[in-house]
Every structure is written in structure tokens, then in C-alpha cells.
Amino acid sequence: MVGFQHLTATAPLPADLRDGVVAIGNFDGVHRGHQAVLERALAEAVRREVPALVLSFEPHPRKVFRPDMPLFVLTPPPMKARLLSLLGFAALVEQPFTRDFAALSAEAFVTDVLERTLGITHAVTGFDFHFGKDRQGGPAYLMAAGERHGFGVTLVDAFRDEGAEVVSSSRIRALLCDGEVVEAAGLLGYRFTVEAEVIGGQQLGRTLGFPTANMRLSPEATLKEGIYAVRFRRADGTLHDGVASFGRRPTVDDNGAPLLETFVFDFSGDLYGETCEVSFFGFLRSEIKFDGLDALVVQMRRDEAEARALLAGVKPLSQLDAAIAF
Numbered sequence: 341m342v343g344f345q346h347l348t349a350t351a352p353l354p355a356d357l358r359d360g361v362v363a364i365g366n367f368d369g370v371h372r373g374h375q376a377v378l379e380r381a382l383a384e385a386v387r388r389e390v391p392a393l394v395l396s397f398e399p400h401p402r403k404v405f406r407p408d409m410p411l412f413v414l415t416p417p418p419m420k421a422r423l424l425s426l427l428g429f430a431a432l433v434e435q436p437f438t439r440d441f442a443a444l445s446a447e448a449f450v451t452d453v454l455e456r457t458l459g460i461t462h463a464v465t466g467f468d469f470h471f472g473k474d475r476q477g478g479p480a481y482l483m484a485a486g487e488r489h490g491f492g493v494t495l496v497d498a499f500r501d502e503g504a505e506v507v508s509s510s511r512i513r514a515l516l517c518d519g520e521v522v523e524a525a526g527l528l529g530y531r532f533t534v535e536a537e538v539i540g541g542q543q544l545g546r547t548l549g550f551p552t553a554n555m556r557l558s559p560e561a562t563l564k565e566g567i568y569a570v571r572f573r574r575a576d577g578t579l580h581d582g583v584a585s586f587g588r589r590p591t592v593d594d595n596g597a598p599l600l601e602t603f604v605f606d607f608s609g610d611l612y613g614e615t616c617e618v619s620f621f622g623f624l625r626s627e628i629k630f631d632g633l634d635a636l637v638v639q640m641r642r643d644e645a646e647a648r649a650l651l652a653g654v655k656p657l658s659q660l661d662a663a664i665a666f
């Protein structure tokens with residue numbers, strides 16, 4: 341059996357992925373609302389003994405319609421693929437989203453993508469999914485198209501949190517902008533996690549006794565700048581507690597784009613060039629411009645102690661969280 345496949349919808353799917361159940365949507369964040377849709381797709385696939393797939397659009401359609409407006413993408417494609425793989429999907433199929441693609445009629449989307457490229461037997465979407473030129477196609481259209489073309493359709497209602505508010509990617513983006521990583525994790529169903537390559541810096545950290553693995557996030561990632569208790573996962577899957585600073589380092593640098601720097605506890609070794617993940621467990625404080633490095637080091641020791649204490653008491657929020665950050 342082949343493992344998880346991450347494909348582009350430019351050619352008909354391989355035979356082992358055809359006749360599947362496909363969850364359609366952008367699923368940015370793969371949050372609890374998305375998971376409600378995704379779980380229905382997985383259940384349908386098990387029942388029918390066919391593969392479960394996700395069809396998403398890349399780049400995010402909002403980037404194509406509003407190129408002037410920066411969009412904080414919660415789960416760039418590799419992270420989305422990782423989450424979907426952990427949930428049990430066989431593949432993530434990305435439909436390249438261009439202005440031309442957006443101009444296809446709803447009927448052409450059904451015949452070209454769902455029928456010809458994916459060869460689906462069943463579609464699952466959220467209650468608000470629209471597709472085709474000028475959002476022609478909605479849930480009712482998809483149901484009727486399914487009857488015409490011989491595939492089943494399941495529509496999943498809006499998922500609400502414990503306070504009866506609809507869980508949405510934009511709510512989660514707003515929480516992360518405020519550093520509210522605990523609340524964001526509650527809506528995501530797992531700890532917010534970023535993935536990037538470890539790059540070189542000024543090599544000052546090691547002289548302070550706090551070597552830090554530096555990562556560059558996308559410029560649109562408007563996570564609040566500050567110090568966080570984190571977990572750091574290496575490319576080999578090993579997990580370490582740590583404390584990270586996301587910011588511009590006003591004490592030593594103070595220019596350029598914010599950098600994510602993680603001091604990994606009880607670790608020594610070379611991380612340069614490795615693609616690693618950082619999961620955010622708690623916001624500790626905002627960055628401070630210190631008068632000198634001695635004062636910075638005193639504060640970093642306090643941050644370390646605080647992060648160790650916080651991380652000693654955490655428990656997984658879900659199976660997905662256990663797989664990602666435990």
C-alpha cells in the first residue's frame with residue numbers, strides 16, 4: 341500500500357485513488373469545523389471501502405481575488421498535508437487556483453474536476469461551500485449535480501464551539517494575532533504549529549548560553565510577536581520542549597522581518613538546514629529592549645523556567661494534538 345499522496349489536479353488521478361470520497365474546501369487551519377466535514381468524508385469512505393481524499397485550492401482563492409490584501413495562511417500546503425495524513429486521508433489533491441480556473445462555470449467544475457480528474461463517487465462539503473464563476477454553484481447545485489452525474493453528496497452544518505460561535509479560520513487568525521495560542525488551540529483542536537527550515541543567524545545565542553534554532557515564517561504570518569513556551573519537533577520525529585522568541589530582537593538587532601528563534605531544552609547538536617516544526621503552547625510575554633545582554637540573559641533564564649513549568653503540565657487536546665505536539 342502506498343502512503344499519503346500530495347498531488348496536483350492537473351491530470352486524472354491514479355487508479356488507486358479513483359472512485360473515492362472527496363472532501364472539498366480550502367480547509368485552511370484544518371480546524372475543528374473543518375474536522376467535522378473531514379470526519380464525515382472519512383466515515384463515508386470507510387463505509388464504501390474506497391479512498392478518502394481532500395480537494396483544496398492553491399493558492400488560497402482569497403490571495404487570487406484580493407492580491408493586495410495579505411492573508412495569514414494557517415496551514416501552508418506541507419502542514420495541511422501532514423494534518424490530513426494524520427487524520428487518515430489517502431491524498432491531498434491541490435487544484436491550481438488561477439483567474440482562469442475561477443472563471444469556469446459550476447458545471448465545468450463538476451465535469452472537469454470532480455468527474456474527469458478525480459473520478460469521485462461521493463462529495464462532502466461544508467454548508468457554505470460555493471464554486472464556479474461568480475459562486476454559481478452552492479450546496480443545492482452540488483446535490484442536483486450529484487444526481488445528474490451519479491455521485492453522492494453530504495453537506496455538513498456549521499460547527500460551533502462550546503460558546504455556540506461558529507469556528508472559522510478568520511477567528512483563529514485573529515486570536516493568533518493577539519498571542520492567544522491557548523484559545524486558538526481550542527478552536528483548531530491541536531496546538532498551532534509552524535514548519536520551516538532552520539537557518540543561520542549571528543551566532544550570538546551560543547555565546548549567551550542560549551543557542552537558538554532560527555526559522556523564517558511567511559511575511560503574512562501575523563502571529564503576535566513575543567516569547568512562547570513551545571515544543572520543537574526535529575525532522576527525525578523527536579520532540580523537545582523549548583522556549584521561543586518571535587520578533588525583531590530589539591536588544592541586538594531591531595530591524596528586518598520577525599524571526600522565530602527556539603532555544604531547545606536539553607539538546608546540543610546541529611540543526612542547520614533541517615526542516616523542523618514548532619508548536620505553540622503558551623504566550624509568556626512581549627519582547628523587551630534591554631540595556632545590555634546581561635539583563636537579556638537573566639530574563640531568558642526566567643523564560644526558560646516558566647516554559648519548563650508550563651510544558652510539564654500539558655495534556656493532548658485530541659488524537660490529532662497527541663500526534664502533532666506530544
Ligand SMILES: Cc1cc2nc3c(=O)[nH]c(=O)nc-3n(C[C@H](O)[C@H](O)[C@H](O)COP(=O)(O)O)c2cc1C
Binds near residue numbers: 542552591
Ligand atoms: C527565550 C528568549 C527570549 C528572548 N527575549 C528577547 C527580548 O526580550 N528582547 C530581545 O531583544 N531579544 C530577545 N530574544 C532574542 C535574543 O536577542 C537572540 O536570541 C540572541 O540575540 C541570539 O541571536 P542569534 O540567534 O542571532 O545568535 C529572546 C530569545 C529567546 C530564546
Ligand SMILES: Nc1ncnc2c1ncn2[C@@H]1O[C@H](COP(=O)(O)OP(=O)(O)O)[C@@H](O)[C@H]1O
Binds near residue numbers: 538542602603606
Ligand atoms: N539547545 C539548542 N537549541 C537550539 N539550537 C541549538 C541547540 N544546541 C545546538 N544548537 C545549534 O546551534 C544553532 C544556534 O546557535 P546560535 O549561536 O544561536 O546561532 P544562530 O545565529 O544560528 O542562531 C542552531 O541552529 C543549532 O544548529
